[in-house]
Amino acid sequence: MSTSSVSKGCFVFKPSAKKKKRTLDVGDYFIDGCEGSGNSELRFKLCQSLWDKMKTETEVLQDELNRKILDRLLEFAGRPSSTFQHGADDWAARMRASEIPTAALVLGVNVPDHDMTFQSLSDLLRQSVTPHVASVQAKECGALKHLMQRVLERLMGTVVSVDEEEEGDEEAEHASTQLHNKRVHCSLGTLCDWYKSKTKRSNNGTPNKKRSSHVRDEQPQPPVVIIFKDLEAFNPRVLQDFILICSRYVEHLPLMFIFGIATSPSTIQHILPHSVSSLLCIELFQSLSCTQHLSTVIDKLILTPQFPFKLSGKVLQVLVGIFLYHDFSVRNFIKGLQLSLLEHFHSQPLSVLCCRKKEALANVLQLSHQDLESVRQLPSFRRYVERQEPQEQVNLLTDDTHIKGVCQKLIKGLRKYHKNFYPILRCLHTLTSSLPKYPLGKQIRELYILCLEKNVWENEEYQSAMQLLRMLARDELVASLQTCAEILKPVKAKKMRNVLDQLEDLLAKFKQLDKVSGETAANGEEITSPEKGLQKKTDLFQLQKTLLEMKESRRSKKMSPFEILRNEAVDFIDSLVRCYLAPPESQPLNEVCYYSSSAVVRRHLNATPRTSIQTALSNPYHYLQNDTLRSEDGTVSNAAPDICIVHKLHLECGRLINLYDWLEAYATVVSAAEGTHPDSDEFGKVDELKHARFIQAVSELEFLGFIKSTKQKTDHVARLTWGGC
Known part of the structure; x- marks a missing residue:
């Protein structure tokens, strides 16, 4: 499509309806990848049907395996809510002077499986115990204000603003509630006010009186559950400060913690000092081992x-x-x-x-x-x-x-x-x-x-x-x-x-x-054996004779x-x-x-990044599929990416590599790739662009672990690999 114009301009051409690409689903990829067979579609349907049955069986099995520990956790989470209904004074008394009920859930080192367990736990808690459940991870809670922000956002369902100028625990504790464009300040005081309004609204806003009284008897004020998925990864100082702040609000807020532990329950003692762990009423829960x-x-x-x-x-x-x-x-x-x-x-x-x-x-x-x-x-x-x-x-x-x-x-x-x-x-x-x-x-x-x-x-x-x-x-x-x-x-x-x-x-x-x-035993029959002769006193000859008789009797027994x-x-x-x-x-x-194709399974599941990196650097054609990069004798084309050229040159060096010599060799190869005549003055000359490209390639090699800086010589780097590819 083209247009003619005297002046410069921007023209929009709407795509034709005939050129629209059809979106491919999984079945199309399955059929397209199989060559020379007419039953591909049927095999895909059979594969999908069989996997659906196996997946359903797996989900049922996992629910059965987790049911016991999840039921125990639900029972544990239901205790404080039944205690809290008697009032704040009773809650404080039961909590033994600001202790927070905490479930230490030991899940094992199979970390990829933890998300599924915590998701099931959160869903069950919301269905049967409390709607106020928040899950946090260490990677999103690097500082105390970030931890507070994530907890409040997931409990209140609104945007929580964090003032960058406010630092320390006092600001996090005593920041007042300010509703401004659906944004609230990051403070547990804000959470307390929100919780009171929520529970008051749920108690007073039920139209059915019988249903309202029934709900009030069962759980008028449900607990606020905070799940720490990976306790070992949390910053100990952040966790300690958060627990100290929460302990001051126990009389007004029915808080409850669930610690996800991958290693050992003793992790709590290593992360939290006694002054902080004494504020927690900890109960241990052990999940089924991953091998079982x-x-x-x-x-x-x-x-x-x-x-x-x-x-x-x-x-x-x-x-x-x-x-x-x-x-x-x-x-x-x-x-x-x-x-x-x-x-x-x-x-x-x-x-x-x-x-x-x-x-x-x-x-x-x-x-x-x-x-x-x-x-x-x-x-x-x-x-x-x-x-x-x-x-x-x-x-x-x-x-x-x-x-x-x-x-x-x-x-x-x-x-x-x-x-x-x-x-x-x-x-x-x-x-x-x-x-x-x-x-x-x-x-x-x-x-x-x-x-x-x-x-x-x-x-x-x-x-x-x-x-x-x-x-x-x-x-x-x-x-x-x-x-x-x-x-x-x-x-x-x-x-x-x-x-x-x-x-x-x-x-x-x-x-x-x-x-x-x-x-036979009742009739008093006894079995005699040569061993009884050993009970009598005898000389060495008689003992030897008795042992020989025992040996012969055992053979013919x-x-x-x-x-x-x-x-x-x-x-x-x-x-x-x-x-x-x-x-x-x-x-x-x-x-x-x-x-039976174990090699295919191993290649897909058991990754070998070092082999892939070596292949990419020594044979870039394998991944880029550019004919100019094709080489049959194992050499690297001078038109290859800079990192491939630098990698090939570093293989020709010893343990220590002189950066200046390395740069000159790189400039020579790049000049040949650019078509510069070898007899010209520009051939092999290091200009700013080549210098920058070389420094970038060397930095990438250092990032990949092929070289490192050394203090032996300031203008040298140390090689960390041996041999060729």
Whole structure:
């Protein structure tokens, strides 16, 4: 579009309606990123539906896990409000001379999960205890006036002005209320006046008398709750001054604090001196540990046949490793699970079969010839074909109709495999989790990863566990078998019903054995043993003879009825493990449900900033995609950004770098990039612009940690890296 004009001017051209860009949603990006498949839209819908179910299950689970501690906090928050209704005098008496009720909530070091807990707590407090709840963080409360301002703004819902000329506690305490353009001064006196007007209005403004009296009896003057999300990060002086100010208003304002603690309750003693902590009536609340939370999440989302999507052993190891060695965040673990789910449905065309049984069987019939060829290329399906008869192999490789029927059969078998796998896994964990040194792991996730990688019965740890089970005491063995029976009772699979019947028969035999041993003891029968000869006085020869007899008797000793039955029980468990705990790779079409790209998950979740920075500096084309920056021999183009040139030059220096020599080398490279002739006087000359660009690039390298200033030589910098890229 153009226009003609004699004079200069500004012209506005309205965009054409045809050129409007359509806004893309998540589904469009999902479909656009997958190449060569016609069922992308269906896979996206299945992925979204499955994640919605898993997300709902996760939210319900987290609510159940936090319910106990949240209920205790709500009960704690409700106590002062029931006490406060008797009047200010009673409140002051109950508060033991200006003590503020304080809940010390120990949440653990999984800081990313704290926001969710505090959000749930705030919502529950507003629903059932008080509408006056304010949450503050240390990063927004660097000074006392900022802390006061945030508290008042979030409680009163208005703009609070802070006079920059007013400093100290006296101004914060005694600033008078001035309503001016909906702005109020930052003062607890202002908050007291606002609270009195609020509670008076709520008590007098209810039209229904019966309802008004009921509300007045329950909670006429609710408490004012202030939540400090990250207590350790607060400036101790700011926190101390704020508590001292609040303690002077306890008789007029039902204040209550909730301290969010990540480390230990002793943090309060380190931050607050006794003169300040004595003003608080502290009660400790301990939340569920993050490792227990993770175990419950894995149990509900992964160790269940309810959700068809599964993780391979390597992917699960990556997610658990990030949890244990980085952040202890269950929330981030769930995000990693979501990423794996999305990557699986995006990269695997056959993930259209990763859904409920009925949907999967119907989707098998809708597979195209290209999809069926993908099925034939699956490693697990190729192994399945190799085990078939020659004619069946021909049919599977050539007949599309026949392979669809076989795929339906294999999908049903995969579902049965999962229904049988997890109950037996839990039974094996129950039997081995209490053994000395935990040969198969203390947590069920450790045993699960072992079972995913290869045949668990081929591990030396498994053989050691079986040997320990054969030496288990009767009470421990029977208790473990009873727990296994409780695990199998809710399972509706036919094979598990048969296993339960056999297990109950074993328990009945143990019970019958107890009766027989009890009757034998009642009849007064005694078992003689060579050890009784050791009680008599004897010489060295006789002692040696007795010990040899004991050794021979032990070799030829017959097994007791309990030992025979115990071996029978252990052999039964071993047969179950060999039958039902085969790794998923042994199941045809396991690639449909199992996501195994651990490298992708690690690259997305476990960032390596140093590697990315080194790549950007040594090969800028990797990110900028500019053809002028392309180089094949590992060198950096002279047209590269200044920081890349400076970085390349510093790699050629030793431990100490002379800044002047470095600048001259940089000017030479830049002059060549600008096209200056090498024989001209301007080539390599350092002007003000080049000097400024060089100083900026050096400052950026120092910020990234490649160099630092040194006192050894004033015109030198020290190099902090070794070698090339």
